[in-house]
Amino acid sequence: MAESSAAVRGGAGVEYPTDNYLTHTQGLRSWLFTLDHKRIGVMYLVSVLASFFLGGVLALLIRTELLTPRQTIMGADTYNIIFTLHGAIMIFLFIIPGTPGSLGNFVLPMMLGAKDVAFPRLNLASYYMWVIGAIFALVAIVMGGVDTGWTFYTPYSTTTNTAVIPVVLGIFIIGFSSIFTGINFIVTIHKLRAPGMGWFQMPLMLWGLYATSIIQVLATPVLGITLLLLIAERVLQVGIFSPAYGGDPVLFQHFFWFYSHPAVYIMILPAMGIISEVIPVFSHKHIFGYKAIAYSSIAIAVISFLVWGHHMFVSGMSNMASAIFSALTFAVAIPSAVKVFNWVATMYKGSISLATPMCYALGFLFLFAIGGLTGLFLGSLAVDVHLTDTYFIVAHFHYVMFGGAVMALMAGIHYWWPKITGRMYNERLGQIACLLIFIGFNATFFPQFVAGSQGMPRRYFNYPERFTDYNVFSTIGSYLLGLGFLLVAAYLIHSLFRGRPAPANPWGGATLEWSTPSPPPPENFEEEPVLGDHYDPYDYRGLVYDPRIGGYVQQHPH
Amino acid sequence: MSDAEAQPPQPPTPHMHEDPHENAYLAHHFDTPQQQFESGKLGMWMFLATEVLLFSGLFCVYAVYRASHPEVFEWAHRFLNVTLGGINTMVLITSSLAMAWAVRAAQLGQQRLLAICLSLTLLGGFSFLGIKYIEYKNKWEEGLLWAGKYKPTAEALEHLNATGHGEAAELGVATTDASSAAGHGGAVASAPAAAVTASAPAPVVIDGVKVEHSQIAPAPPGPQGMRLVERAGLLHLMPERAPRELWIFFSIYFLMTGLHALHVIAGLGAISWVLARSLKGQFGPAYYTPVDLVGLYWHLVDVVWIFLFPLLYLIH
Numbered sequence: 001m002a003e004s005s006a007a008v009r010g011g012a013g014v015e016y017p018t019d020n021y022l023t024h025t026q027g028l029r030s031w032l033f034t035l036d037h038k039r040i041g042v043m044y045l046v047s048v049l050a051s052f053f054l055g056g057v058l059a060l061l062i063r064t065e066l067l068t069p070r071q072t073i074m075g076a077d078t079y080n081i082i083f084t085l086h087g088a089i090m091i092f093l094f095i096i097p098g099t100p101g102s103l104g105n106f107v108l109p110m111m112l113g114a115k116d117v118a119f120p121r122l123n124l125a126s127y128y129m130w131v132i133g134a135i136f137a138l139v140a141i142v143m144g145g146v147d148t149g150w151t152f153y154t155p156y157s158t159t160t161n162t163a164v165i166p167v168v169l170g171i172f173i174i175g176f177s178s179i180f181t182g183i184n185f186i187v188t189i190h191k192l193r194a195p196g197m198g199w200f201q202m203p204l205m206l207w208g209l210y211a212t213s214i215i216q217v218l219a220t221p222v223l224g225i226t227l228l229l230l231i232a233e234r235v236l237q238v239g240i241f242s243p244a245y246g247g248d249p250v251l252f253q254h255f256f257w258f259y260s261h262p263a264v265y266i267m268i269l270p271a272m273g274i275i276s277e278v279i280p281v282f283s284h285k286h287i288f289g290y291k292a293i294a295y296s297s298i299a300i301a302v303i304s305f306l307v308w309g310h311h312m313f314v315s316g317m318s319n320m321a322s323a324i325f326s327a328l329t330f331a332v333a334i335p336s337a338v339k340v341f342n343w344v345a346t347m348y349k350g351s352i353s354l355a356t357p358m359c360y361a362l363g364f365l366f367l368f369a370i371g372g373l374t375g376l377f378l379g380s381l382a383v384d385v386h387l388t389d390t391y392f393i394v395a396h397f398h399y400v401m402f403g404g405a406v407m408a409l410m411a412g413i414h415y416w417w418p419k420i421t422g423r424m425y426n427e428r429l430g431q432i433a434c435l436l437i438f439i440g441f442n443a444t445f446f447p448q449f450v451a452g453s454q455g456m457p458r459r460y461f462n463y464p465e466r467f468t469d470y471n472v473f474s475t476i477g478s479y480l481l482g483l484g485f486l487l488v489a490a491y492l493i494h495s496l497f498r499g500r501p502a503p504a505n506p507w508g509g510a511t512l513e514w515s516t517p518s519p520p521p522p523e524n525f526e527e528e529p530v531l532g533d534h535y536d537p538y539d540y541r542g543l544v545y546d547p548r549i550g551g552y553v554q555q556h557p558h
Numbered sequence: 559m560s561d562a563e564a565q566p567p568q569p570p571t572p573h574m575h576e577d578p579h580e581n582a583y584l585a586h587h588f589d590t591p592q593q594q595f596e597s598g599k600l601g602m603w604m605f606l607a608t609e610v611l612l613f614s615g616l617f618c619v620y621a622v623y624r625a626s627h628p629e630v631f632e633w634a635h636r637f638l639n640v641t642l643g644g645i646n647t648m649v650l651i652t653s654s655l656a657m658a659w660a661v662r663a664a665q666l667g668q669q670r671l672l673a674i675c676l677s678l679t680l681l682g683g684f685s686f687l688g689i690k691y692i693e694y695k696n697k698w699e700e701g702l703l704w705a706g707k708y709k710p711t712a713e714a715l716e717h718l719n720a721t722g723h724g725e726a727a728e729l730g731v732a733t734t735d736a737s738s739a740a741g742h743g744g745a746v747a748s749a750p751a752a753a754v755t756a757s758a759p760a761p762v763v764i765d766g767v768k769v770e771h772s773q774i775a776p777a778p779p780g781p782q783g784m785r786l787v788e789r790a791g792l793l794h795l796m797p798e799r800a801p802r803e804l805w806i807f808f809s810i811y812f813l814m815t816g817l818h819a820l821h822v823i824a825g826l827g828a829i830s831w832v833l834a835r836s837l838k839g840q841f842g843p844a845y846y847t848p849v850d851l852v853g854l855y856w857h858l859v860d861v862v863w864i865f866l867f868p869l870l871y872l873i874h
Contacts (some may be wrong), residue, residue: 088832115587118597191597221608225615229813237706238809240619245705246803249623251650255615521587 016501020519023481024174026326035092036522037118040127042420043105045413047130048102053094053492056482058086060302062402063444063478066471080147080462081162084457087150092171093134095405096263099270100216101130101179103211103412105218108185109510110513110520111537112201113529118181124286126180129173136170139163149459151256154241154249158233165231171225175220182216185209185243194512196531203511203537204293208273211297215262215269215304223259229263250315252377256478259307265304267401268368269297272339274362278411279343280538281509283350285539289342296335303332313384329379337373340365356430359409363438367403374449389459392452395445403441410437410488417492418506422519423499424550443477503551514552583845595847602851606858609821616814620869621682623806631799634807635873637841638701639693643871646689647863653682657829661853662844667767667838672849676833679856683826690819697808704812708805818866821859828852 017383031039055070065072074082093438105123109116140146143163148156157164165533171311189210192203230252232238239245241252272293279285287293309317309325317325343365352358377383387393418424447470452458456467463471505514544555562591588594624631660675695704700714761770835841841849 118587120585120587122601161680179605179608183601183608186604186685187597187601190600191593215605217608221611222615225612228616228817229619232813236704238813239705239806240809240813242705245809246806247705248622248626250617255618281825286580336779394789468776 014463017519017521019521020422020517020520021522022422023458023521029323033124035341037105037117037123038118038420038520038524040123040131040558041102041104043127044097044105044130045102045420047127047134048098052135053090053092053253054096055086055094056485057227058082058089058371059104059192060478060482062086063475065461066463067475069465069468069471070470074461076461077147080459081145082144083459085141086173087538088146088167089137089512089556090401091150091263091267092174093130093137095267095401097130097177097181097414098267099274099405099409100185100209100212101127101526102175103274103409104181104185104212104270107416107513108188108206108209109192109525111511112188112192113197113204113512113525114188114192115523115525117184119184121548123184125221126177129177129180130388133170133174133177136166136173136174140166140170151260152227152229152230155243156245157230158242162243168227172224172231175224175227175231178216180218182220184211185213186217188196189213191267194529194531196533196535199535200291200294201531202286202294204276204297205270205273205511206289206507207294207297208269208271208276211301212255212266212269212273214298215266219259219262219266219305221253223263226259229255229395240440250312250520254308254314255313257311258305261308261311262301262304263401265472266298267405268476269300271364271405273296274408274412274415275343275364276339277509277511278357278361278415279346280350281507283352284348284360284508284540285350286348286536286540287342287347289338289347290393290538291344292338300332301334302514303328303335307474309334310379310384314388326379326381330376333372333376333379340372342368350472354431355414356425356427357415359431359434359438360407360414361436364404364411365408367438368405369411371399371401371403374399375376387452389457390452391448391456392457394458395452400447402445407437410434413492416505416513417495418463418502419513419518419520421496421499422502424502425495425499426491429487433487433491436487436492437481439483440477440479440484444474444481445475445477447471472515500550503549505543505548507554508540508543508545508557510540510543510551585849591844596762598847599854600849602854606854609858609862610629613814613817616817616863617738617869619808620814623868625812627801627803627806630804630807631802631873634804635699635870637697638811638871639696640690640871643867645801646686647867648683649685649689650860652865653679653686656682656705657853657856661846661849663842664836665843667834667842671842672841673690676829676836676849680826680829680833683829685817686825690815702808703803704809705803707803746800791847800847814866814870818859818862821862825856827860864865 007227016527022192025034031043034040034043061073062079065074065082105117140163143166145166146162146164148160148164150164152164152168171373189202198212199523229238233241233247237245238409239247240247241247243249276287276293296298307325308319310329313322313325343361354362374392378387378396414425414430424540450471451467451474454467456463456470502518504517506518512525512529513520515529542555545551546553584591588597601641612653656675656678660672660679663669663672663675699711700717701707701709701711702714703709761768763769829852832848
């Protein structure tokens with residue numbers, strides 16, 4: 001604690017480097033046509049956070065409507081559209097591309113000691129695919145929105161007269177963005193590691209991104225063909241999913257979840273990567289169980305392809321299939337738990353500084369544990385039948401997606417903010433906002449577990465009177481949550497203009513991105529990094545805090 | 559920017575190295591052309607994996623509906639033109655050969671041969687699309703289209719029902735109530751209706767394999783409107799008339815071949831781009847990555863068709 005506060009206070013001795021990736025070329029064109037992975041990462045960051053804002057506003061509208069058991073601010077049809085857009089925007093525009101596109105793009109080449117990703121043009125194309133997809137989503141909103149829920153289940157999605165096609169087409173296009181990023185990361189990790197960096201000298205963030213990329217490359221095309229078939233069903237009536245022509249709507253669910261369950265791990269694996277960086281750095285202690293964390297990322301990626309059926313226990317499957325999917329669902333919890341135990345063991349006897357990124361990481365551990373364990377409730381067949389389509393599900397996936405993926409993204413944004421912008425944010429406000437978000441989040445979603453277990457169904461704009469207290473509590477919590485994020489936005493934007501210049505290594509990290517100035521030069525490193533024989537990204541010996549610059553310096557080469 | 563003299567400004571776009579001794583196509587973030595080539599190749603293979611998975615969705619659809627509606631597939635596939643499909647298969651395989659040859663020519667720096675091979679590949683691709691167009695046109699005229707547009711013309715309808723009988727008879731049919739049904743032609747016909755008469759059946763030789771017929775008495779007649787059909791020594795229960803949901807087959811046919819045709823068109827675009835660059839003499843032993851990668855893509859398009867052809871045209 002004392003250490004990190006000092007890090008912020010003592011930043012006066014640092015000069016903002018005049019020639020860096022932000023200032024090297026000027027003008028709008030130099031951004032729109034940039035091939036620099038750092039700038040593309042920043043553009044992604046701004047875009048996904050804008051989507052997060054939009055999705056968040058929709059979430060607050062949903063919560064406001066649910067303040068009373070009857071109609072509060074909108075009717076049932078509007079409510080259907082609002083919750084569908086909330087889900088679709090948050091999933092496809094924000095969480096899936098969020099961490100890989102923004103932070104992943106920014107840090108991956110630097111952690112490898114490379115100048116850029118393997119295919120810079122593809123990287124830019126990936127960003128613009130995202131933009132085009134987002135435009136389609138906006139067009140759909142202008143056309144009156146879509147009311148199918150983000151899962152687009154047939155046969156409703158083939159019969160409703162809302163704007164299904166533009167949204168689905170937009171998501172299809174965003175799929176390309178996801179695939180391009182995935183291919184880029186896999187090839188970059190294979191081919192552009194700095195000389196001397198073996199697979200097991202890579203920071204664990206990269207193992208997380210590698211596993212994510214595998215899923216992006218292998219699962220997204222299946223979503224692509226599913227969405228194409230859905231469009232074909234609406235435009236041509238091909239009779240694959242539409243029962244009117246002898247098609248099978250449950251087949252759509254199989255196809256959809258074959259992508260969308262692995263996609264859950266597209267969202268959480270990079271988050272786990274961030275946590276694997278933040279926890280050792282702020283514990284000032286070597287990561288515990290490096291190989292276990294690395295392999296568990298790959299294990300999660302593999303098993304994630306085999307569990308899609310647990311979304312369909314009540315859709316009509318054989319008992320045998322249900323039992324197998326249930327068992328596999330339990331299996332996927334094992335590698336996740338391996339990670340959690342290793343993170344906790346890393347903190348054991350560490351010298352922990354509760355700087356903002358670490359606060360978010362601790363929040364992640366707490367919330368992800370709850371989210372993961374309630375997932376096991378849902379994975380067991382008998383319990384699932386009772387809880388399907390209740391608010392228990394809503395609470396579970398928000399604990400995993402928000403408590404897991406978003407808390408980790410916040411940890412990552414705060415952790416790399418000095419590197420990305422070259423500025424320090426206000427540490428005290430950061431900690432306060434983190435606390436607000438943590439309390440607001442639990443206040444919003446914990447009551448939903450209780451209401452759900454008592455049978456409150458999801459996706460309705462009103463509910464029986466007896467659930468009123470839970471919903472009022474939840475809505476107040478959501479306002480607190482919104483307030484927390486406004487505070488984050490305020491001090492981060494303030495830091496851009498008034499923040500103290502950041503030192504190269506404000507936290508004492510040993511991964512390569514901290515060895516270059518903040519913000520980094522256009523080609524990442526002033527000199528190409530040369531790694532010693534025993535390079536270890538979690539070896540903090542020799543890193544000494546220098547109060548004059550407010551950051552860490554390497555005392556002697558180890 | 560005061561040190562611009564000491565360190566020449568490097569735009570963030572990948573610039574070509576100025577040094578004429580170095581490979582002009584080496585991007586700034588790669589150390590060696592070898593590294594760049596290997597990266598490109600790995601990236602292409604990953605992309606091909608995504609393409610395979612894209613098609614895999616349709617292959618799944620095919621498997622699911624063929625398992626649940628086998629009679630639809632058996633009945634409907636006969637309306638595809640095996641001759642045109644077979645010619646198209648040969649055309650695509652030949653164009654793949656030309657493409658492979660083009661890669662070799664690029665590696666050896668044979669500029670003229672490279673251009674010729676790429677042109678031949680293009681020719682193959684366009685021929686494929688032309689033949690496909692004729693097939694689609696025929697289906698359009700017969701009204702044999704996907705579910706929403708499935709409206710067989712009167713002629714096609716008559717043909718549909720007639721062909722079911724006619725072809726089945728040619729293949730050697732035995733109906734359960736008429737064991738004397740004539741079988742003729744082909745190996746099966748050498749023991750007409752043996753399976754259902756069950757009186758001292760003589761073993762038959764089919765493609766060099768001796769097949770003994772079962773001694774067990776035939777099952778009672780099937781559901782109304784169905785009949786037993788013997789084909790290749792196996793009994794099939796076939797509907798008397800064309801099954802109602804024949805459109806399922808045509809939906810799947812148009813989806814699979816349509817998506818494949820889109821890939822052929824994309825491939826033709828890519829090959830044209832490589833051809834244009836090759837005419838400028840941009841490829842040689844030192845740099846032939848685009849030829850190689852586009853070649854890989856074209857082979858994938860070919861391989862997908864090699865799976866589509868038997869699955870759609872050659873059922874039984």
